[in-house]
Amino acid sequence: MNLIPALSRIRVVLSRPSHPGNIGAAARAMKTMGLERLVLVEPRAFPHPQADARASGARDVLERAVLYSSLEQALAGTVAAAAFTTRPRDLAHPRCTVREAARQLLTESACGDVALVFGTEASGLSAAELSLCRITAFIPANPAYPSLNLAAAVQIAAYEARLAEEILPPAQDRPPPAVAEDVELFFRHLEAVMISSGFLDPAQPKRLMRRLRRLFARARLEKEEVAILRGILNAVDDT
Amino acid sequence: MNLIPALSRIRVVLSRPSHPGNIGAAARAMKTMGLERLVLVEPRAFPHPQADARASGARDVLERAVLYSSLEQALAGTVAAAAFTTRPRDLAHPRCTVREAARQLLTESACGDVALVFGTEASGLSAAELSLCRITAFIPANPAYPSLNLAAAVQIAAYEARLAEEILPPAQDRPPPAVAEDVELFFRHLEAVMISSGFLDPAQPKRLMRRLRRLFARARLEKEEVAILRGILNAVDDT
Structure with a gap:
């Protein structure tokens, strides 16, 4: 149709x-x-x-x-x-x-x-x-x-x-962006690591997560980049 | 407001x-x-x-x-x-x-x-x-x-x-178009003259007026042009 x-x-x-x-x-x-x-x-x-x-x-x-x-x-x-x-x-x-x-x-x-x-x-x-x-x-x-x-x-x-x-012209040759649920998992992971590391006080979160979301929204995260970032988070959280 | x-x-x-x-x-x-x-x-x-x-x-x-x-x-x-x-x-x-x-x-x-x-x-x-x-x-x-x-x-x-x-940029330096009612008076005048001259048979009008309207719509009639056209119609109708 x-x-x-x-x-x-x-x-x-x-x-x-x-x-x-x-x-x-x-x-x-x-x-x-x-x-x-x-x-x-x-x-x-x-x-x-x-x-x-x-x-x-x-x-x-x-x-x-x-x-x-x-x-x-x-x-x-x-x-x-x-x-x-x-x-x-x-x-x-x-x-x-x-x-x-x-x-x-x-x-x-x-x-x-x-x-x-x-x-x-x-x-x-x-x-x-x-x-x-x-x-x-x-x-x-x-x-x-x-x-x-x-x-x-x-x-x-x-x-x-x-x-x-x-x-619009045909799609440009850019790597595909990450899907929404993977980006959300990254943000949760990031938040957890910031809390466990003591950087973010969950009792006083202020606007930290919103600022970070804004930053990554501008960046248009790609699938592989999300994988890399989560790898970093895993690495720092193990220490 | x-x-x-x-x-x-x-x-x-x-x-x-x-x-x-x-x-x-x-x-x-x-x-x-x-x-x-x-x-x-x-x-x-x-x-x-x-x-x-x-x-x-x-x-x-x-x-x-x-x-x-x-x-x-x-x-x-x-x-x-x-x-x-x-x-x-x-x-x-x-x-x-x-x-x-x-x-x-x-x-x-x-x-x-x-x-x-x-x-x-x-x-x-x-x-x-x-x-x-x-x-x-x-x-x-x-x-x-x-x-x-x-x-x-x-x-x-x-x-x-x-x-x-x-x-849009500021208005161009074109003469103003005629207002709608003056254009309508012209079309009626034109129709009347076509009928009185025998060119248009009111019993069989076909699409003549619509064709003429289409032509003048494209032309974007100006105020003075309408006056001139009506002057012509007056002139030919007197003869």
């Missing part, structure tokens, strides 16, 4: 959506742009007649939606994820526009699955959720009223992904 | 919208991008509680919405209008992408009001409505399911208008 292979590697992840109507409208928005892989993290109500109604001709996308209980699970197997935020957050990764994010994701999609990640209607993504995504993106908007409806934000991101696919 | 002058010259015209919820969602979509001038042509139900609910923080846009009984009235005073269609129509003007259309409109907005024009949910704009708009635009979409929700289409068009405003 989908004639554009890169688009079939995009997951649209909705974390804790409150309104089932928005889930249906997001499915419709996705399908109009050729995206079909909807992932839901703890939706308040799903399946739901309102979701079906607003999905219109995209009920097949709803029916194939995959549910998880955490964003971390939803991102397993992805090589890049772009988190959408309205407001810049303290210590968040540097933000790029939705257009830039779509181009980055489409480029990375040559190496594996990628994800567009949206938070709950009222408050967006949590800091912990943001830190799971390598790219932080925003949709240029009216500063006096930047509050796009969830499905409207999905529509714009899906539209930019479709255009990016048409514009 | 709106800090971008060019955006304040954009009217968003919804012709015969069926669902009041879509009107509210369109108002919200507009406001998130800094557009505030909503124009409704014969809405089936307005005002309506569903419109208010979906407008969320953009009820002020709804409250200031202007209603007309025809698209022609809604476009009076505009120097350029872009009509959105899903399917190419027989003899329609050449279509451009929403991105190109937004750039054209923002350029023309230096000369006066411009309009983004959307048809009814089920069937879009009629051929007669399309012929009132100089630009015919489409949103790139999945050919297997190009059916964007009305408010989602408004969201993308408003988003592209906002980006176009940021990107």
